Amino acid sequence: MSAAGGTALTLDALKRFLPMHLRLRDDGTVLSVGPTLAKLAPDLQAGLPGRLVNARPGRSTCPLAAIQEAVDGQGRLILRILNTRDIILRGHGVRDGAGAMLLNLGFGISLHRAIRAAELTDDDFVPSDLAMELMFLREANRGVLHVLSRFNDQLAEARQEAVLQAQTDALTGLRNRRGLDLELAQALRLNGHRQEDAAVPVALIHLDLDHFKQVNDLLGHLAGDELLYRVAAVLKQQVRKADTAARVGGDEFVLLMRGMTSRSALQDLSKRIIRAIRLLTPPELTECQVSASLGIVIWMPGETDSASDLLDRADKALYQAKAAGRSQAVIL
Amino acid sequence: MNRLIHRTITEFLRSTYGEDFAQMIRDDRRSMAAPETPVTGFATAGLAFAAERLSKPLPDLYEDLGAWLTRIEPIRRLLRFSGRxxxxxxxxxxxxxxxxxxxxxxxxxxxxxxxxxxxxxxxxxxxxxxxxxxxxxxxxxxxxxxxxxxxxxxxxxxxxxxxxxxHSFAEGRQFTLYGSPGPGIVP
Incomplete structure (x- = not known):
């Protein structure tokens, strides 16, 4: 390069100072290629065609025309290296003392792809280049995001488990009061509000054990708990998958049967449940037999959608069953 | 943040002294009162419990932790980016x-x-x-x-x-800018 203004560099100095430079004449003759750039486009020295294209959208792909426009118009240059995937070179250029065009290029956001494609190292970048910092940030960012997303997954899992636990009765594994309230509210909320989830009738069964107190008093709480657990097993067996069985108090259970409107089917179900529960009577209990009383209401879509009204009515039915001598079901 | 420190310490104890020991320290820590001390003190409490149980000076454990961190590939890579x-x-x-x-x-x-x-x-x-x-x-x-x-x-x-x-006593471990960093900064 000829001296002009005392800033001339030898070819060797130019290569060390600007490892990503490209120096060329207006006729397209390549005069020198920086060593890092040469790693990505090894035969660039032989000429631009087939090796670089203009990557600015809406313009001709001719690289030489784009370079001249950027140099003389003091604009920005965006080139793409052919035969490599997605590596974009960004840069600018000036005319040097000899009238040749001198470009300084960089990788921009495609840095990591360039590093991978040409197996670049720290030595391929000048100290003022932020390449190392960008790679550091990229990996740091990925590492932290990975950890955070794993923590998030764990939190979501723990939350789901906690929600389920909060709606479950620890002794029997049935729903608890809160779980029932949610299911019942949902069943009633569908009451004509959304066409795609058309409301279905619901039978609400309030079940109370007969002579449970005697089991507790005579045989102890452990025997009482054991009985509750086995009653729950009976109920689970008698309801279908879409139904809900809950324990809502000491020896009080509620069944929510979806789509159930047949009184005779409900009476049959009640008889089956009562029979199965009578069989659970502990042999040590000689004075009386454990059984169950059931109060049942059938809710049809369009009726009140107050859950507490419905539960009150089931409770009244249960009271009638108890008053009529227990061990039976009353349907209101 | 606390969680990250706690998890790092747990993983360090697990990989150095085994699952049973890590579990024991987790139990020690669980029985600890809620943090009134600065929160990082609470997060690093596991290390203090471990030092006590191992009859090892706490500084030695911190040192082992530092050395262990450099063997976690993503962390090692981040450190290697900081010097040629x-x-x-x-x-x-x-x-x-x-x-x-x-x-x-x-x-x-x-x-x-x-x-x-x-x-x-x-x-x-x-x-x-x-x-x-x-x-x-x-x-x-x-x-x-x-x-x-x-x-x-x-x-x-x-x-x-x-x-x-x-400076070049041994071969040193391989490091390339484009190497795969592995998923997370904590195992």
């Missing part, structure tokens, strides 16, 4: 707190002053905290191995002295 050789790594350690803040803004790594004196490199943290000082000592030992350098590391009150005996 061990010398360069040491001289640029004043960047470490800034880099740590870039990765995890809430980690309060103390500023580090780097001096060269008497043919040795001296590192002085801005706050004399046993934890950071000894984690750093372990980190330096681990990274010296990683770069394949042989050096003497000693603690002088609040400062750390590093004498490099041989």
């Amino acid at each position: 050789d061990f010398d360069d790594f040491l001289l640029r350690l004043d960047e470490l707190p800034g880099r740590a803040r870039l990765v995890l803004p809430v980690v309060d790594v103390p500023l580090l002053q780097v001096d060269v004196d008497d043919g040795a490199i001296w590192l002085t943290p801005s706050r004399p905290e046993i934890g950071w000082q000894h984690i750093l000592v372990g980190l330096l030992r681990g990274m010296a191995d990683d770069y394949g350098a042989l050096c003497l590391i000693s603690v002088h009150e609040t400062a750390i002295r590093v004498d490099i005996c041989d």
Whole structure:
């Protein structure tokens, strides 16, 4: 390069100072290629065609025309290296003392792809280049995001488990009061509000054990708990998958049967449940037999959608069953 | 943040002393009262329990933790980005707190002053905290191995002295800019 203004560099100095430079004449003759750039486009020295294209959208792909426009118009240059995937070179250029065009290029956001494609190292970048910092940030960012997303997954899992636990009765594994309230509210909320989830009738069964107190008093709480657990097993067996069985108090259970409107089917179900529960009577209990009383209401879509009204009515039915001598079901 | 520190310590104890020991420390920590002390104190409590159970000085455990961190591939890579050789790594350690803040803004790594004196490199943290000082000592030992350098590391009150005996004592572990970093900064 000829001296002009005392800033001339030898070819060797130019290569060390600007490892990503490209120096060329207006006729397209390549005069020198920086060593890092040469790693990505090894035969660039032989000429631009087939090796670089203009990557600015809406313009001709001719690289030489784009370079001249950027140099003389003091604009920005965006080139793409052919035969490599997605590596974009960004840069600018000036005319040097000899009238040749001198470009300084960089990788921009495609840095990591360039590093991978040409197996670049720290030595391929000048100290003022932020390449190392960008790679550091990229990996740091990925590492932290990975950890955070794993923590998030764990939190979501723990939350789901906690929600389920909060709606479950620890002794029997049935729903608890809160779980029932949610299911019942949902069943009633569908009451004509959304066409795609058309409301279905619901039978609400309030079940109370007969002579449970005697089991507790005579045989102890452990025997009482054991009985509750086995009653729950009976109920689970008698309801279908879409139904809900809950324990809502000491020896009080509620069944929510979806789509159930047949009184005779409900009476049959009640008889089956009562029979199965009578069989659970502990042999040590000689004075009386454990059984169950059931109060049942059938809710049809369009009726009140107050859950507490419905539960009150089931409770009244249960009271009638108890008053009529227990061990039976009353349907209101 | 606490969770990250806690998890790191648990993983360190698990991989060094086994699952049963890590579980024992988790139980110790669980029975601890809720934190009135600074929160990081609560997060690092596991290490104090472990030191007690192992009858090992706490600084030694911090040192082991520092060295262990350099064997976690993503962390090792982040550290290797900070210097082309061990010398360069040491001289640029004043960047470490800034880099740590870039990765995890809430980690309060103390500023580090780097001096060269008497043919040795001296590192002085801005706050004399046993934890950071000894984690750093372990980190330096681990990274010296990683770069394949042989050096003497000693603690002088609040400062750390590093004498490099041989820059290329051993092969050092491979490092490429484009290597795969592995998924997370904590195993």
